[in-house]
Amino acid sequence: MASPAQDLGPVLDKDGVRLTVDDAIATVTLAAPEKRNAQSPAMWRALTETGRLLPGSVRVVVLRGEGRSFSAGLDRQMFTPEGIEGEPTFIDLARSSDGDLDAAIAAFQEAFTWWRRSDLVSIAAVQGHAIGAGFQLALACDLRVVTDDVQFAMRETSLGLVPDLTGTHPLVGLVGYARALEICATGRYVGAEEAVTTGLANLAVPAAQLDATVQDLATALLSAPRDALIETKALLQGAAERGYDEQRAAERAAQARRLRDLAGLGD
Template sequence: MSTPGELVRLEVEGGIGTIRLNRPPMNALSVQVQEEIRAAAVEASERRDVAAVIVYGGEKVFAAGADIKEMETMSYTDMVDRSAALQSSLTAVARIPKPTVAAITGYALGGGCELALACDFRVAAEGAKLGQPEILLGIIPGAGGTQRLARLVGSARAKEIIFSGRFVAAEEALSIGLVDKVVPAAEVHRAATAWMATFVSGPAYALRAAKEAIDRGLETDLDTGLEIERMLFAGLFATRDREIGMTSFVESGPGKATFEGR
């Protein structure tokens, strides 16, 4: 089942939603693409038949950055008006309350890299290249790159990548934690699908709580993070899946529960 946007669509099959970018040749993130990403992320968040999400640009390229021709004519005040919406369009992906993975082929650069960073995980093709080359345009990443990249790989590595604007090859990206798996190019979407399939029959509200506890906890101090965890942990005792999981464990041992997602 597919919900079409003109340039971004949400395809749903087997409990997995694929947010598919389709703006040849390089999936440049124009304002229209940004807003269609936002709409697809909101829909994926709300649909009960979507348990996990893949963000995918196709077999040739993930997304090679912002639409520079569109940006070139923008003034300071134009970008003041637009920058919050640019950031929040990708934050909508980060806030999907379900496991997410970026399936990266070709290039994930600039805004494309920031889109990948907004996902929980990243699977890259062997020949893929990632980077934040905004410095080469006289600007800095503006859709989360300075924040999410530093949190993922550490401040020094993030500074080196952002200050230089260089492209990071897949194997290096794997070694520094920028991506989580590297597979042959033809296997990228299949590998992402297999990974997300492991969550489809999981306890949906526990997965949601785990993601929120980690993400929100990283945004604050340890004591506040522990309180976020405590409240979410206690709240899961109101779910049917908690009853199912514990009863199954007592009666049959671990790993045999059939969850209902409620």
């Protein structure tokens, strides 16, 4: 029998993005396979809206792409003089004021920021190509499960641009500065074996096993009490910015909150 959330159908379904919710697990699907899930400002606005629409019951978010590719990157129409109808072209953006240009890019980035919220764990299920903006969207998630045929690439530098959709921070954190620079500067492809070896991906599986593997991982994540997972995620997220003694203090404070909560003495 379908759950009530499934009976209601998608919570959101527009501009190549579909959100469905099944109790504690939400699934965000890039649903433009005819374009290999190429991304546009409209898709980014829909992804931003998706984060705002998540019910409070959701603890795990799965991000996936329909078709053979997770996401082939930016919609190539954005590189043409005509651009995408109803959207500013790259030339329009370049001619805008410093403040307007900064605000436009910041708005684009909003689609990539909410995946690391402390109350959620996000999993990117990545198959085929994850190029440029597609690579950065996968990097926006906490965890990545990939297929054996995955091809990551950061092509922005090759196009005279930079990766500006929040991908540089997690990339350096995962693989280190030198490898991140080499990946971005050359624009080369990173396959499944290297992705797992370097920490870009948690697991690599045959394509036929991707959905089941992600479902098993989501179920395992739900086995831990929610508040304990939230505290643990926050500790790990802040570890790189804290010194050793600061991290020890953060651990003590987090554990004190958990002990008091388990003893019924929390706020």
